[in-house]
Amino acid sequence: MQNFYEIFLDSTFREVIGNTLVYVVSTVVTEFLIGLGLALLLNREFKGKRIIAPLIYLPMIVTPVAVGLTFRIIYNVEYGPLTYLLSLVGLSPVLWVASATYALFSLILVDIWQWTPFMFLVLLAGLQNVSPECVEASQLDGASYWQRFRHITLPFLRGSIAVAVLIRMIDAFKAFDIIYTVTEGGPGTSSTVISFFTYILAFRRFSLGSAAAMSLVLFFLILIPTQLLLRRLRRRT
Amino acid sequence: MAKKGWRHRIRDLAFYIVLAFVLVFVLFPFYWLVLNAFKYGGGGYFSGEYFTYPPKFWPSGLHLDNFQTVIFGGKFVNSVLPNILNSAIVGFSTAVIVTAMSTLGAFALTRLRFKRRDDVAFFILSQRILPPVSIIIPYYFIISGLHLLDTQLALILTYILLNLPFSVWILMTYFEEIPKEIEEAAYVDGCTAMSAFRRILLPVALPGVLVTAIFSVITCYNEFMFSFVLTYSKAVTLPRAIAQFVTIQGTLWGEMSAASFLGILPVIAFAMIIQKHLVRVMTMGAVKG
Numbered sequence: 046m047q048n049f050y051e052i053f054l055d056s057t058f059r060e061v062i063g064n065t066l067v068y069v070v071s072t073v074v075t076e077f078l079i080g081l082g083l084a085l086l087l088n089r090e091f092k093g094k095r096i097i098a099p100l101i102y103l104p105m106i107v108t109p110v111a112v113g114l115t116f117r118i119i120y121n122v123e124y125g126p127l128t129y130l131l132s133l134v135g136l137s138p139v140l141w142v143a144s145a146t147y148a149l150f151s152l153i154l155v156d157i158w159q160w161t162p163f164m165f166l167v168l169l170a171g172l173q174n175v176s177p178e179c180v181e182a183s184q185l186d187g188a189s190y191w192q193r194f195r196h197i198t199l200p201f202l203r204g205s206i207a208v209a210v211l212i213r214m215i216d217a218f219k220a221f222d223i224i225y226t227v228t229e230g231g232p233g234t235s236s237t238v239i240s241f242f243t244y245i246l247a248f249r250r251f252s253l254g255s256a257a258a259m260s261l262v263l264f265f266l267i268l269i270p271t272q273l274l275l276r277r278l279r280r281r282t
Numbered sequence: 283m284a285k286k287g288w289r290h291r292i293r294d295l296a297f298y299i300v301l302a303f304v305l306v307f308v309l310f311p312f313y314w315l316v317l318n319a320f321k322y323g324g325g326g327y328f329s330g331e332y333f334t335y336p337p338k339f340w341p342s343g344l345h346l347d348n349f350q351t352v353i354f355g356g357k358f359v360n361s362v363l364p365n366i367l368n369s370a371i372v373g374f375s376t377a378v379i380v381t382a383m384s385t386l387g388a389f390a391l392t393r394l395r396f397k398r399r400d401d402v403a404f405f406i407l408s409q410r411i412l413p414p415v416s417i418i419i420p421y422y423f424i425i426s427g428l429h430l431l432d433t434q435l436a437l438i439l440t441y442i443l444l445n446l447p448f449s450v451w452i453l454m455t456y457f458e459e460i461p462k463e464i465e466e467a468a469y470v471d472g473c474t475a476m477s478a479f480r481r482i483l484l485p486v487a488l489p490g491v492l493v494t495a496i497f498s499v500i501t502c503y504n505e506f507m508f509s510f511v512l513t514y515s516k517a518v519t520l521p522r523a524i525a526q527f528v529t530i531q532g533t534l535w536g537e538m539s540a541a542s543f544l545g546i547l548p549v550i551a552f553a554m555i556i557q558k559h560l561v562r563v564m565t566m567g568a569v570k571g
Contacts, residue, residue: 100308100309104311105564106549107550108506109504110506111315114524114528115318117528117533118535118539123335129335129336158308162308167565170561204569212566219413219415222521225506240413244418248511256419260416264412271411
């Protein structure tokens, strides 16, 4: 129990929990909204779809370490392209990964880049379940686009949305590779999330007791979305 | 009518503009990675074409010196070929073992009757949800106690654990789609459960089995955390080797980009093969693509 007292009294612990919640909520919400928008937009036939769709999926397959390190270069203040591109539109340079204010935001951006395709892919697959008869009937009845989306598309999508959001939530809690490669949790602990903090405690500070306590905290945080997901999957079979 | 056609065209134009924006956002990091790999590296910490402002948005030529350093080793870096080999050995061994185990497991969980079958299935699935970082500490001690630190075997054992639940679960969804009547006919003709599995079910389910195996290879290949903690020199896999280009002295941008570029090529190739099944494998069969 002493290990738990120690980590709960530690102010870093509170910061890390806060970072984790910000990271998980903002990545999952943004990825879901963009993914849904894209899926609705691309759910039709157009020229070049067979080439463009796989290009959009690409980020989620690519080795996260390679992604993280590439973004580390892109974010570099002195020589990276991002600062230069922003200066073209008249924005002053931002330190990105080197500033305590923006480090976590930079990580969130990488996560969004890599995992929005997942939301997109799952929701696009979900849109195939929307019955064309219902859509046609609603058009005959003169439903507006918004009404059709709210009352027909959304109910058909509910299952896919639940699965996509839950899987992303669980994986966002586990985020490690991107954090290690882009910011290493810094500056200070400003972009450290639980899974990375556990690693730091165990293998850099060698306080195994706190690390084990920390991983239990993470476990219980994940348990809630997990239970929801399992119930969902169980209903399906 | 003419007015409608005009409206249509505006809408199409807007659609393609949005699409172009999305593609630029998605592809820019890839472009930057490839660009950096082919810039002139110079082989040192602050050499090459990387340290200019504004940065160069296209290469001054097709320079291959980064690839040469990465493949044959250079002043500051070792060759990554042994790391690629490690990744390949670990990935394929894991995929073969996991696929063999999970095919049998999924067969039992979908076709055989035994007590609390569904609970066993959900117990297996729940392992997928366990945060890996919470088992990494005990795992480190187990592996070091067995004197297996920095061996390929340690990684293979770990990756089997990480991949098995998900493989079993996906294969179950594939098997459930195959009608039981085909096998029942085989049972009537005097087949045992094992030979019905081998002669009837397996050939029909083979595409699903291959997809699962390929996806296991991809996950092992991309895995970083366990490789990072459990290996340090002989058994280092490619992702961990790529991360080592970030050093206290500085980051070897060119070498890192070249190694990352080499590293993602096989993943993309594998992903192309299973493209149509991606939704299903990534959602563990909960959403059919």
